[in-house]
Amino acid sequence: MMNNVSETLYPKSWKKPPFIKRSWLRWSIIIGSILYLIAALLSMDINIQRVLEGLPRGQRFIESFFPPNFSDNRGVVWEGILESIWMAIISTVVGVALSIPIGLGAARNLAPLWVYMTCRFIIAGSRTFPEIILAIFAVKLFGFGPFAGFIALSLGTIGFFAKLLAEDIENSSPAQAEAVKATGANWFQWINYAIQPQVMPRMIGLSVYRLDINFRESAVVGIVGGGGIGATLNTAFSRYEFDTAAAILLIIIAIVMVLEYASSHLRKWVQ
Amino acid sequence: MLKLENLTKRYNTGDLALQGIDLSIPGGQVLALIGPSGAGKSTLIRCINRLVEPTNGSAILNEVNLTKLSSRALRKSRRKMGMIFQEYALVERLTVMENVLSGRLGYVGFWKSFFRKFPKRDVNEAFRLLDRVGLLEMADKRADELSGGQRQRVGICRALIQDPDLLLVDEPTASLDPKTSRQIMRLINELCQERGLTAIINIHDVLLAQMFSQRIVGLALGNIVYDGSPEGLTPEVLTKIYGEEDWSATIEKVDDEYEEA
Amino acid sequence: MVVLKKQDELVWKKRTTREQWINWFYWLIGISIVLFAWKIISDKTVWFFVQDAPRQAADIGSRMIPPKWSYSFELIEPVWDTINIATLGTVIAMIIAVPVAFCAARNTTPHSTVRIVALFIIVSSRSVNSLIWALMLVYILGPGVLAGTVAIGLRSIGFCAKLIYESIEEIDANQVEAVKATGASNLQQMIYGIIPQVLPTIAGVGIYRWDINIRESTILGLVGAGGIGLQLNGSINTLAWTQVSTILLVILATVFVSEWVSAKVRGAII
Incomplete structure (x- = not known):
């Protein structure tokens, strides 16, 4: 190496090498993003006047949230909340129960190809459409009420839970699975002793997380007629009873906080 | 040049990590601090640049009492103390050059450092140091692409570009193989x-x-139990520092001819 | 785990008898709750409709085929709007979420009160579904794409900030300490020690959320906040089933493409 050279031989400036090395690609990405943002903003068609008009209305709207009215005369708020909770519980339980065989089937290291493809197809189908679209169809088929919401949330749970379960199984340690297989265990024993202990803690955490999601989603399936607190919330909005709406939102936030706290504790306890 | 007086550290857990250390080091001396894990070695050097706040006592570097400094003045003094870490502590997702230049952060304003606009002299010095440790070609590599020995060399450059008066070195060889360690x-x-x-x-x-040192200080349970020349490390002294063990093989004089120059 | 001695034999059991009883007891409570929930739901269900559902499904299904392909040209603009809502909403959310995350992370928050405020912002943004945000914003901003974009933005702040602040709390403190030891100021420690470590997470979270937002923005039209949901709602209300199936297929395609794009981009960044 050139050890005894004078200082002047070393460069006096240095630039961080760019993240994208090919300069044509870098510049086309930068220019492309700028053009897209301009086009998107233009097509937003922001009507400044409408927004300005809306601001005082927004202020009145927010003011009418206070004070939140928890003691509504008809008791519908608490009824709605309870219905949402029951809906969330039952759809989580049913959804998770249905997810287990589908998740096992969607793990490439457990299932033969045709089972794998079928299960992956079911998962992809239920993941693509938001719960609310599922709820619209469920309401069409099963009529208004919590049953439709329950069906929609259960289907949504399958897409979420089965996918994560399958991925977790695929990532589980093959060494442990091999060791149990080597003892001559049959398929069910193998699942029970080699796979279940590896994925169980995370799955319990995820179930509670999904319960949390289902509770929050139950607040919107009601908007399209799927029962629960969403129906109450929608009624409150359409009757301009914003203080009741505020109370409902605060209750939702509180319950979500409790669930989150509970799930973090449960996860620590399980592991 | 560096003087520690009654330097004491008690952690929040109640553990007394340093029990009133008195130590004075003349300029230009290379001092090795030995002792078992938990003896307080790391705490001691971190109390000097106050990455750990000492509970009591003082550390005086070139007439400046470091323990009394405001946070602004402390930053200024830290520039004069280069530190080399166990496990290198490079910012792994930055390039080698950025890691070296980060040694100049105390001298450069926020926006200049944000846009990586370091003064020409610093950049030149960084290249010179990288060449000195044999890593000139690696300047644009990301730190996590380097081997352990290479990373520690970058760590050394980062400390030296500070133009320090004092070098604090924390277990520089802890995760290196014997040859690289040497x-x-x-x-x-x-x-x-x-x-x-x-x-x-x-x-x-x-x-x-x-x-590799001119003076050795042995630390046990937060107290200095040996302070003297490398030759003075007898089995009795080592027993005092580390506890009972057969030390005869450890203090055998090493033969330098087995190493490559 | 217990090992008992029974008639000169060692018997291994996973649980003691008492533990076993407690275990059964928990199962009993759990099952009762589920059964009770089921009873409440089924009491409110008109079973006649449910029995009729398969016939209904077959009926609607047959009306949906074949999809009205010509209608898909009219969907180009709604799809463009949907993508814009998702993208701009994600951009807005990320701009706000990053500072909120730094305020919420234990190791970077300026003050513990700030942290509580940040955590409250995160939880309230997360708790309220984007459709409800949209419902409220339509009242304030009027129906249209703007309300949808803001709704997606507000909903995504909490999600993104939560994932980012968790990764900030998990950074390697040694790297930050090393930068601190050079005499760097707090802001410099941030840009040299912390941000390089969390940048991949920030980018990953943004892309992940964008992918979710594409899905979410397909439904905002139901409450008038723009995007393809508007057409879906209209078609369902007018019982134009061939249009509904076209819309569903278009949504399917959009989601599929967005998933592919996000996987590609994520692969390139991380």
């Missing part, structure tokens, strides 16, 4: 000679400590 220790030693630097080196390996 190379790194030799490099640190050479650089200290070249620049007349004072250095405190925490080290586990008694042999390496003897080979």
